[in-house]
Amino acid sequence: MAETREVERPLSPHLQIYRPQITSISSILTRITGNALIVASLLIVWWLLAAATSEAYFRVADAVLTSWFGDLVLVLSLWAVWYHYLAGLRHLLWDAGKGLELQTAERLGWACIIGSVVLTVITLLLV
Amino acid sequence: MRYLTARKRAEGLGSAGSGTDHHWYMIISSVGLAFVVPVFLVAFGRALGGDRAEVLASFSNPAMAILTGLVIFFGLRHFAAGAQTMIEDYSKGLTRKVLVIFVTILSYGMIATGLFALAKIAL
Numbered sequence: 001m002a003e004t005r006e007v008e009r010p011l012s013p014h015l016q017i018y019r020p021q022i023t024s025i026s027s028i029l030t031r032i033t034g035n036a037l038i039v040a041s042l043l044i045v046w047w048l049l050a051a052a053t054s055e056a057y058f059r060v061a062d063a064v065l066t067s068w069f070g071d072l073v074l075v076l077s078l079w080a081v082w083y084h085y086l087a088g089l090r091h092l093l094w095d096a097g098k099g100l101e102l103q104t105a106e107r108l109g110w111a112c113i114i115g116s117v118v119l120t121v122i123t124l125l126l127v
Numbered sequence: 128m129r130y131l132t133a134r135k136r137a138e139g140l141g142s143a144g145s146g147t148d149h150h151w152y153m154i155i156s157s158v159g160l161a162f163v164v165p166v167f168l169v170a171f172g173r174a175l176g177g178d179r180a181e182v183l184a185s186f187s188n189p190a191m192a193i194l195t196g197l198v199i200f201f202g203l204r205h206f207a208a209g210a211q212t213m214i215e216d217y218s219k220g221l222t223r224k225v226l227v228i229f230v231t232i233l234s235y236g237m238i239a240t241g242l243f244a245l246a247k248i249a250l
Contacts, residue, residue, distance in 0.1 A: 037202075038206060041203060045237050048248070049241075051186070051244070052245075052248045058179045062179075074175075088157045088161070123168050126172070
């Protein structure tokens with residue numbers, strides 16, 4: 001009978017020593033931005049409820065959303081939604097089986113990052 | 128005993144037990160959101176900062192009320208489905224169940240709250 005022995009197998013690269021690549025970074029960012037948007041969603045739903053309820057309640061919620069901290073959260077969320085938007089379009093493209101060549105995929109990653117910053121600035125100029 | 132062949136029972140379902148429904152829902156909701164989110168971002172950004180009368184006037188507009196309702200409903204369902212994928216990637220057993228139940232309840236709770244507020248403002 002064959003003896004079972006521990007074989008020294010190569011370990012798969014661990015996240016902490018893995019060289020960051022635009023493809024993996026842009027994928028992780030998609031997850032982070034998508035889930036982090038719950039914070040802005042909670043703020044906006046609360047703000048709408050306050051507006052629907054009373055003048056006094058609205059003043060409280062509006063003060064939070066228009067404070068420097070509210071501005072910070074909402075501007076970061078604006079970038080997050082644009083990033084998630086572009087990364088989502090990229091995902092739809094990939095789902096259709098297109099744009100999967102390495103060089104194209106890497107360019108699309110940069111397009112998401114640069115494009116999201118540009119769209120954030122444009123949106124801020126429009127509002 | 129159900130009179131189904133083994134193949135018929137398994138067809139289209141895969142290891143998740145619900146086939147590709149979850150992924151397909153992400154695709155449908157993302158395409159829908161791609162149309163309404165950019166308009167909402169600008170419309171909401173313009174409404175924010177006004178006093179209560181101005182905010183109520185903005186969201187009383189039928190187009191704005193419908194747009195916001197769509198963003199709240201599909202945005203939060205899209206969130207719950209996406210968050211569930213993350214939870215299933217990083218947790219297992221009871222923790223996974225509790226977290227999935229939590230995000231599902233959270234999303235429906237926020238949808239109900241948001242739509243109630245919109246209805247009260249717009250109607």
